[in-house]
Amino acid sequence: MFLFCFRLTHSLFLFFFYKGTDAIEGIFLDLSKIKGINLDPRAFTNMSNLRLFKFYVPKFYEIEKLPSMSTEEQLSYSKVQLPNGLDYLPKKLRYLHWDTYPLRTLPSNFKPKNLVELNLRCSKVEQPWEGEKACVPSSIQNFKYLSALSFKGCQSLRSFPSNLHFVCPVTINFSYCVNLIEFPQISGKVTRLYLGQSAIEEVPSSIECLTDLEVLDLRGCKRLKRISTSFCKLRSLVTLILLGCLNLEHFPEILEKMEHLKRIYSDRTPITELPSSFENLPGLEVLFVEDCSKLDNLPDNIGSLEYLYYILAAASAISQLPSSVALSNMLRSLDSSHCKGLESFPRTFLLGLSAMGLLHISDYAVREIPQEIAYLSSLEILYLSGNNFESLPAIIKQMSQLRFIHLEDFNMLQSLPELPLCLKYLHLIDCKMLQSLPVLPFCLESLDLTGCNMLRSLPELPLCLQYLNLEDCNMLRSLPELPLCLQLLTVRNCNRLQSLPEILLCLQELDASVLEKLSKHSPDLQWAPESLKSAAICFEFTNCLKLNGKANNKILADSLLRIRHMAIASLRLGYEMAINEKLSELRGSLIVLPGSEIPDWFSNQSSGSSICIQLPPHSSCRNLIGFAFCAVLDSKKVDSDCFRYFYVSFQFDLEIKTLSETKHVDLGYNSRYIEDLIDSDRVILGFKPCLNVGFPDGYHHTIATFKFFAERKFYKIKRCGLCPVYANPSETKDNTFTINFATEVWKLDDLPSASGTLDVEELELSPKRICRANQINTP
Numbered sequence: 001m002f003l004f005c006f007r008l009t010h011s012l013f014l015f016f017f018y019k020g021t022d023a024i025e026g027i028f029l030d031l032s033k034i035k036g037i038n039l040d041p042r043a044f045t046n047m048s049n050l051r052l053f054k055f056y057v058p059k060f061y062e063i064e065k066l067p068s069m070s071t072e073e074q075l076s077y078s079k080v081q082l083p084n085g086l087d088y089l090p091k092k093l094r095y096l097h098w099d100t101y102p103l104r105t106l107p108s109n110f111k112p113k114n115l116v117e118l119n120l121r122c123s124k125v126e127q128p129w130e131g132e133k134a135c136v137p138s139s140i141q142n143f144k145y146l147s148a149l150s151f152k153g154c155q156s157l158r159s160f161p162s163n164l165h166f167v168c169p170v171t172i173n174f175s176y177c178v179n180l181i182e183f184p185q186i187s188g189k190v191t192r193l194y195l196g197q198s199a200i201e202e203v204p205s206s207i208e209c210l211t212d213l214e215v216l217d218l219r220g221c222k223r224l225k226r227i228s229t230s231f232c233k234l235r236s237l238v239t240l241i242l243l244g245c246l247n248l249e250h251f252p253e254i255l256e257k258m259e260h261l262k263r264i265y266s267d268r269t270p271i272t273e274l275p276s277s278f279e280n281l282p283g284l285e286v287l288f289v290e291d292c293s294k295l296d297n298l299p300d301n302i303g304s305l306e307y308l309y310y311i312l313a314a315a316s317a318i319s320q321l322p323s324s325v326a327l328s329n330m331l332r333s334l335d336s337s338h339c340k341g342l343e344s345f346p347r348t349f350l351l352g353l354s355a356m357g358l359l360h361i362s363d364y365a366v367r368e369i370p371q372e373i374a375y376l377s378s379l380e381i382l383y384l385s386g387n388n389f390e391s392l393p394a395i396i397k398q399m400s401q402l403r404f405i406h407l408e409d410f411n412m413l414q415s416l417p418e419l420p421l422c423l424k425y426l427h428l429i430d431c432k433m434l435q436s437l438p439v440l441p442f443c444l445e446s447l448d449l450t451g452c453n454m455l456r457s458l459p460e461l462p463l464c465l466q467y468l469n470l471e472d473c474n475m476l477r478s479l480p481e482l483p484l485c486l487q488l489l490t491v492r493n494c495n496r497l498q499s500l501p502e503i504l505l506c507l508q509e510l511d512a513s514v515l516e517k518l519s520k521h522s523p524d525l526q527w528a529p530e531s532l533k534s535a536a537i538c539f540e541f542t543n544c545l546k547l548n549g550k551a552n553n554k555i556l557a558d559s560l561l562r563i564r565h566m567a568i569a570s571l572r573l574g575y576e577m578a579i580n581e582k583l584s585e586l587r588g589s590l591i592v593l594p595g596s597e598i599p600d601w602f603s604n605q606s607s608g609s610s611i612c613i614q615l616p617p618h619s620s621c622r623n624l625i626g627f628a629f630c631a632v633l634d635s636k637k638v639d640s641d642c643f644r645y646f647y648v649s650f651q652f653d654l655e656i657k658t659l660s661e662t663k664h665v666d667l668g669y670n671s672r673y674i675e676d677l678i679d680s681d682r683v684i685l686g687f688k689p690c691l692n693v694g695f696p697d698g699y700h701h702t703i704a705t706f707k708f709f710a711e712r713k714f715y716k717i718k719r720c721g722l723c724p725v726y727a728n729p730s731e732t733k734d735n736t737f738t739i740n741f742a743t744e745v746w747k748l749d750d751l752p753s754a755s756g757t758l759d760v761e762e763l764e765l766s767p768k769r770i771c772r773a774n775q776i777n778t779p
Contacts, residue, residue, distance in 0.1 A: 022046060025052065026050070026051060027053055031056060031079045031099060032057060039081070055100075087107060092114060094115060094117075099122055100121075105126070113144065124154075125154050126156045127157070129161070143166050152177075160180070169212065171192040174195050174198055175196040176198070183202065187210070190210050191215070192214060193217070194215075198221055200224055201223045201224060203231060207234065208228075208231070214236050214239070217241045224245045224248050225249075233256070235259070237260060240265070243266070254278065255277065257281075259282055260283055262286065266289055266292065267292070268290070276300070285307050286308075287302075289313050294317060295317055296341065300323075300324060301324055302324060303326065310332065317339070321336065336361065337362030337363065337383070350376060356376045357380045358383070359379060360384075363386040368390065368393075382402060385406070385407070386408070386409045390413060390414070397417060397420055398420075400420060406425075412433060416434075416438050419438060421443070434452045440459055440465075442463070443462065445464055445467065447465060453473060458480050459480070460480055465483045466485050466488070468490070474493065479491075479499075479501045487538070493542075497544045500555055509739075510736070512737060513575075519691045519692045538591070538592075541594065542592060556593075562591060570587065588689050593685070596681035597632070598683070603723065611721070614701070614702065614703055615704060625726065625727045627687070627722055629650065629687075629720070631708045631720045632718045633683075633684060633717060633718070634716050648710055650688070652707075653705055654693060656700055706720065725739060
């Protein structure tokens with residue numbers, strides 16, 4: 001027999017539940033799509049063959065927020081009510097999923113012996129079956145097929161039957177059952193047990209019967225005070241989560257070997273010590289004790305755990321690291337940041353950690369990093385913050401594996417030594433005394449100099465550099481030549497910066513293969529994952545007061561060259577992703593500058609926040625690759641300084657008309673946040689790619705509409721401009737295109753209303769600007 005699965009509308013829902021039939025084997029109902037209804041107690045009586053049943057609130061409809069809501073708030077999602085109860089559920093049910101189930105129990109005659117999954121998330125269930133709370137009918141004590149059982153978010157559930165046995169491996173979820181006080185007395189092949197945010201006070205000795213348990217999640221059990229030492233009988237346990245158990249002061253003794261336990265997360269607990277019996281965890285790989293404010297030491301023998309590779313002890317009370325840690329050949333990551341009591345980093349500690357890949361040291365009182373750091377031959381990430389280091393050891397240049405250096409809040413650091421050749425990320429945040437940089441490694445991709453307010457100049461930038469942040473570099477007067485690969489440049493509050501670097505002349509043409517490859521990608525894939533979107537090239541210069549006046553006039557005069565340069569760079573970047581099949585959306589480029597004028601080369605300008613233009617009615621549209629756009633943002637200073645950033649958004653679309661049809665092409669919606677600290681207008685210039693639109697071969701009528709939005713009401717768009725951008729074959733070089741900006745837009749008369757072919761003579765081919773009442777004409 002065919003499986004009839006109805007994804008019901010509201011009307012179909014009512015029809016099938018009042019005209020039930022044994023032909024129905026499956027029902028799937030999205031509760032967000034229907035109005036509130038009341039069902040008869042015998043609604044399912046005639047559906048004897050029903051096997052699959054799902055009333056659900058979809059994930060995108062905030063189902064993940066439901067468990068943390070109050071019962072009253074959950075009622076707004078409970079669309080199906082049973083005011084007179086429920087008499088019957090088919091015994092053939094294999095899959096029962098009913099979000100916000102409205103009754104306190106399931107029907108007493110329901111024998112779920114065939115169930116594979118039972119899911120009653122955020123329901124009103126107080127006990128699953130009628131009768132004594134401590135047990136269930138003997139006929140259903142053994143679940144032969146059940147593999148998933150969820151009462152997540154059932155705030156009325158206070159206890160669970162004690163005589164249930166599970167034959168198949170099963171995952172059980174009682175998360176957010178905030179009134180569940182007793183630990184479930186269950187047996188069988190339970191592999192995952194989730195009790196997070198429940199009200200249990202103790203993990204009893206009876207847990208030892210769950211010998212197949214692999215995951216025990218007790219996160220956020222704020223009333224939990226004790227875990228029985230019988231927990232060591234859980235020979236299959238792999239992950240133990242105690243995160244946020246605010247009353248758990250003692251970690252249980254581990255009286256027997258637990259060879260499979262790999263991960264312990266006990267962050268934000270008041271645990272005072274970890275027992276020496278940790279040596280009975282030979283397979284432990286990850287230990288999290290972050291923000292354990294009463295934990296002042298780690299077990300002395302913790303270094304003997306040969307598979308332990310990650311210790312996160314940030315913001316704990318640890319005052320000294322065990323000497324045994326130095327003997328670990330596997331430890332790859334150690335984060336002891338913000339441990340206020342840890343005053344030294346022993347030199348001998350560094351000698352044996354040859355596998356260390358990440359070292360995070362913050363808020364130590366020491367004044368130097370020992371030379372022995374070079375013994376960390378595998379170190380890739382060095383994160384130092386809030387220390388009193390005056391310098392880094394010169395030997396750091398010999399650390400060939402080091403890829404990432406992050407130095408933050410260094411008040412004494414004035415210079416850096418020569419850096420490792422393979423360094424890719426150099427972040428120097430709030431190093432307020434830093435006055436100069438060494439030669440930068442050739443493969444550096446990211447340079448962040450936020451808050452280096454004594455830095456006067458930059459060295460030559462590496463060709464591979466993609467990200468450069470110069471926020472609050474108050475002494476910086478000029479920038480070196482920017483590399484072609486640069487995608488994000490942030491220059492904020494650089495009050496002495498007087499000019500921008502010269503524009504490279506080498507980036508003026510585009511290889512034909514770039515356009516050919518990019519033309520195969522759809523222009524309107526708006527919901528693509530971020531990893532499949534090409535990075536937008538964005539240069540932002542805000543609150544750089546010296547860029548006003550003559551410097552700003554020079555910038556605007558060069559703006560066409562800058563936008564052409566950034567447009568070609570963004571297309572090349574998209575091409576590189578496309579050839580690796582990692583591109584689904586092509587982004588453009590953006591530059592934000594102080595100023596209040598639209599450059600003269602924008603022949604189409606309008607006051608206000610939107611502009612419409614007509615494109616030429618001939619085949620040149622097929623060479624269209626995008627639009628240059630411009631907006632002037634009028635920002636009035638607001639009394640409150642609670643908003644540091646605001647968003648400016650851009651929406652683009654095309655309307656293409658022929659005699660036979662009208663086609664709309666959505667070119668996407670983009671946003672950019674801009675800092676707001678001074679009362680100054682800003683000019684926003686950008687390029688929006690537009691390939692593979694699919695223009696008709698013949699004559700057509702195409703209108704391009706661009707709209708600009710400011711996030712807050714006290715900002716407004718004063719003016720905007722738009723300019724089509726075309727790629728035309730080079731006259732001097734084969735397989736190469738030049739990028740041209742149209743200074744005029746063709747005016748097309750209304751299409752003839754009669755049927756038939758489009759007569760070329762009916763078209764006015766002389767170029768005209770679009771004239772509107774609020775048009776700003778430029779020469």
